Amino acid sequence: MKPSSNRRTFLKSMGLLGLGTTISPLILQACKQAESDKLSKEVLKDPLFNISLAQWSLHKMLFAGELDNLDFATFTKSQFGIDAVEYVNAFFKEKAKDLSYLGEMKTRAKDAGVQSLLIMIDGEGYLGDVDETSRNQAVENHKKWVEAAKFLGCHSIRVNAFGRGTAEEVAASAIEGLGSLASFAKPFDINVIVENHGSYSSNGRWLADVIEGTGMDNCGTLPDFGNFCIRRSNGSEWGGECIEEYDRYLGVAEMMPFAKGVSAKSYDFDEDGNCIETDYERMLQIVKDAGYTGYIGIEYEGSQLSEVEGVKATQKLINRIGSTLG
Structure with a gap:
């Protein structure tokens, strides 16, 4: 031949x-x-999308002590050539007010030429709690992370809109909780953004209506390509078997008008390097058509590849698909 x-x-x-x-x-x-x-x-x-790395992509290494939070930014740049990061508060949970520690994080990121974009916040209470006292406490718990994000040079904190009750009750409570936190964050020039992260928040229409209901321009979304389970067998946000799932492509499209970040979730890949769970060509076209120009954060959670190789596979896929989009 x-x-x-x-x-x-x-x-x-x-x-x-x-x-x-x-x-x-x-x-x-x-x-x-x-x-x-x-x-x-x-x-x-000349990639179409700017790529960042969500710290959760390396959670196994971090929890095992194979990688320290302080080394995350430098490791991201040296291993992947990625110059923007998204932190997770779980890896420095007790350091939100420790300016010496935060200063070291900031210095190491700057020295590596890495931009700090946001902090993902978990474990600080339900901002959609239907109990007013509990909801107000959750708002207070998040304020220190707004201040930490400002110190680090981030543009946002990612929060959850969890609550227990009817969809209407939790929506009303989430509007109150998110609106209150966004009002606090406004003078700091920090956004409060919500990820589809289980239960009602994984319903794209529900979440879009909540964000719009706050009336705050610094309150937005962080559409995640996964995390669209709206009902589990045990009734919780996480853990039980998923028995009802929202359409991920519809959900992302509904959230994109309010997006201040995008999370590229990936687990497994086929022999051609395509994500098995999500049609990245279709999903990235939705992101592009929305006019989004911010960063897309890699969030690898698979087990077939190592965390490092999984991040690289996702990075390669985003760049490859991005180069072909019309």
């Missing part, structure tokens, strides 16, 4: 044409791989 025109041009550039039939299959395979690597590098020169 004769080499294709592109392959012929590539072989010529390597001085391998004119050798007649003496080109071995091994040489052709090496040329094919070199050509592929060359094209991949060209695609990555």
Whole structure:
């Protein structure tokens, strides 16, 4: 079989044409791989989307002590060439008011040429709690993270809109809780953004209506490509078997008008490097069509690949698909 025109041009550039039939299959395979690597590098020169790394992608390494929170920004830059990060408060839970510690985080990120984008907040209470006292306490618990985010140079904190009650009751409570926290965050120039993270919050329409109901321009969404289970067997936000799931593509589309961040969730990949759970071409087209120009944060949670390799696979997929979108 004769080499294709592109392959012929590539072989010529390597001085391998004119050798007649003496080109071995091994040489052709090496040329094919070199050509592929060359094209991949060209695609990555001008990616459509800016990519950040969500710290949860490396949660196993962090919890195991194989990676320290203070080294996260530097590790992200050296391992993946990614220059923006999204922190998770679980990895420095007791340090929200420790300016010495936060200062070290800030310095290391700056020295590595890494931008701190946001902090994902969990475990500080339900901002959609139907009990007013509990809801107000949750708002108070989150305020220190607004201040920490400002100190670190972030633009947002990611929060949850959890609550127990009817959809209407929790929506009304979430509007109150989020609105109150966003009002506090406004002078700090910090956004309060909600991720689809289980129960009612994984219903794109419900969450969009809640955000709109706050009337605050610094209250928005963090659409996640996964996390669309709205009902589990045990009645909780997490843990039980999912028995009802919201359409992820519809959900992301409904949240995008309020998006101040996007989370590219991934678990497993097929032999062609495509995400098995989510059609990234369809999902990234939704993001692009919404006119979104911010960062897309990689959040790898798979087990077939190591965390490092999973992040790289997701990064490669986003760049590859991004280069083909119309």
